[in-house]
Amino acid sequence: MRKMIGAVLCIAILFCVCTASVSAYGEHWLDTVEAPSDYAYSFAVVGDTQVVCERSPEGFTAIYDWLLQNHKQKKMQMVIGMGDITENKTDMKEWNLAYEQIMRLHGKVPLSLIRGNHDDTAMFNNTFYELYEDTDGSYEAATLNNSYQLLKAGDQHYLILALDYGPSDAVLRWAGDVCKQHPGYNVIVTTHGYLDRGGKLLPLGDKNVYGSGMAYHGCENGGEEIWEKLVSQHKNIVMVLCGHVGENGVEHSVRIGKHGNPVLELLINPQSIDDQHALTGMVAMLYFTQDGKTVTVQNYSTIQKKFYGQPFTAAVQTVAHTHAAVDTAFQHDAAAHWQLCPCGETVNKSAHDFSKGACVCGEQAKTSAGTSVTQSGTVTTTAQAVTATQSTDVIAPAEEAPFPILPIVLIAVGVLIVAGMAIVIVKLARK
Ligand SMILES: [Zn+2]
Ligand SMILES: [Zn+2]
Ligand SMILES: [Zn+2]
Numbered sequence: 001m002r003k004m005i006g007a008v009l010c011i012a013i014l015f016c017v018c019t020a021s022v023s024a025y026g027e028h029w030l031d032t033v034e035a036p037s038d039y040a041y042s043f044a045v046v047g048d049t050q051v052v053c054e055r056s057p058e059g060f061t062a063i064y065d066w067l068l069q070n071h072k073q074k075k076m077q078m079v080i081g082m083g084d085i086t087e088n089k090t091d092m093k094e095w096n097l098a099y100e101q102i103m104r105l106h107g108k109v110p111l112s113l114i115r116g117n118h119d120d121t122a123m124f125n126n127t128f129y130e131l132y133e134d135t136d137g138s139y140e141a142a143t144l145n146n147s148y149q150l151l152k153a154g155d156q157h158y159l160i161l162a163l164d165y166g167p168s169d170a171v172l173r174w175a176g177d178v179c180k181q182h183p184g185y186n187v188i189v190t191t192h193g194y195l196d197r198g199g200k201l202l203p204l205g206d207k208n209v210y211g212s213g214m215a216y217h218g219c220e221n222g223g224e225e226i227w228e229k230l231v232s233q234h235k236n237i238v239m240v241l242c243g244h245v246g247e248n249g250v251e252h253s254v255r256i257g258k259h260g261n262p263v264l265e266l267l268i269n270p271q272s273i274d275d276q277h278a279l280t281g282m283v284a285m286l287y288f289t290q291d292g293k294t295v296t297v298q299n300y301s302t303i304q305k306k307f308y309g310q311p312f313t314a315a316v317q318t319v320a321h322t323h324a325a326v327d328t329a330f331q332h333d334a335a336a337h338w339q340l341c342p343c344g345e346t347v348n349k350s351a352h353d354f355s356k357g358a359c360v361c362g363e364q365a366k367t368s369a370g371t372s373v374t375q376s377g378t379v380t381t382t383a384q385a386v387t388a389t390q391s392t393d394v395i396a397p398a399e400e401a402p403f404p405i406l407p408i409v410l411i412a413v414g415v416l417i418v419a420g421m422a423i424v425i426v427k428l429a430r431k
Pocket of ligand 3: 337352359361
């Protein structure tokens with residue numbers, strides 16, 4: 001079966017290569033491609049939907065119908081948006097449509113969204129505020145613009161790092177810290193503007209020149225700067241996904257980071273295809289092997305029900321997961337202390353050590369006080385292990401008064417003396 005699919009794929013690819021030189025992208029529709037069958041899990045990437053959102057509620061709905069119908073069967077771990085959800089920044093009609101459709105997936109499959117230059121920041125955050133609950137961290141409280149989510153798929157741990165369009169230096173510093181704090185996570189950076197056509201990095205450009213120039217939109221950093229300041233610096237960044245620049249298929253490139261690590265970069269923006277083919281509603285499916293080291297990318301039209309552009313397979317240089325604590329906070333019970341890896345596993349677990357007073361975890365030794373009663377009826381109080389300052393919760397019982405033995409002896413002696421004297425007086429009187 002696998003061989004047959006492979007053969008069909010090869011024929012399809014050959015056919016496409018042969019015809020591509022003859023005509024333009026009219027022939028990029030592929031009827032014969034089948035989704036791979038030998039993958040362990042997948043991510044679904046929804047590129048810029050701006051054209052569909054503006055022109056066709058039915059078309060927009062078709063995308064989310066398909067995702068709802070297929071997320072289980074395709075073992076989707078996450079549905080990832082590339083920004084430019086809407087065309088007209090603050091148009092309530094578009095935002096309502098986006099909310100109604102995208103949130104159909106909420107609670108069924110994890111969602112990660114980013115903001116594009118066509119999306120108003122406040123509208124984006126207000127519309128999708130419920131998704132903030134699903135994040136594992138964010139640059140600013142209660143905002144989605146710059147946030148991340150952790151997940152485990154196959155043999156790999158992933159950190160999906162969603163960054164705003166043209167992130168600021170402060171955001172890039174925060175993003176770098178997040179990468180450093182999660183060394184055992186494969187970081188997938190998502191940001192709207194990053195790659196240009198032909199695998200080049202998108203320049204920040206001139207703020208006065210409209211076009212690909214991100215500076216014109218008020219961005220502090222373009223693709224070149226995001227690569228330089230963030231992506232190239234961390235060997236656990238394994239992929240970058242972006243949109244913004246209209247492409248005919250899914251464009252991919254590999255860039256080498258400063259640690260010698262290859263970074264797979266995908267430009268996923270079907271807005272031109274939507275334009276030229278009366279709406280396509282493309283979803284780019286990323287199918288991974290169990291070890292996460294191989295990804296097959298297929299671009300599917302949920303409206304035309306056909307594949308568009310050649311599927312391709314690329315290598316991903318994954319990082320091994322080593323459990324590490326993100327912050328220094330200790331968890332405790334009576335016997336031990338430990339820290340938590342973000343994956344939920346325990347790290348640095350060991351018994352409390354009070355030999356130097358307080359334990360390294362900050363825990364203080366507890367005082368315990370008890371009593372013992374002697375056979376003679378005398379009561380003594382004993383205190384043990386009093387190395388603690390934290391003794392307020394242990395109250396020693398009050399000492400009871402000792403039995404008054406001395407006065408009794410004295411009284412008895414006095415009585416004996418008086419009795420003795422009385423006997424002597426009586427005897428003398430009889431004589
Ligand atoms: Zn854009
Ligand atoms: Zn872990
Ligand atoms: Zn301890």
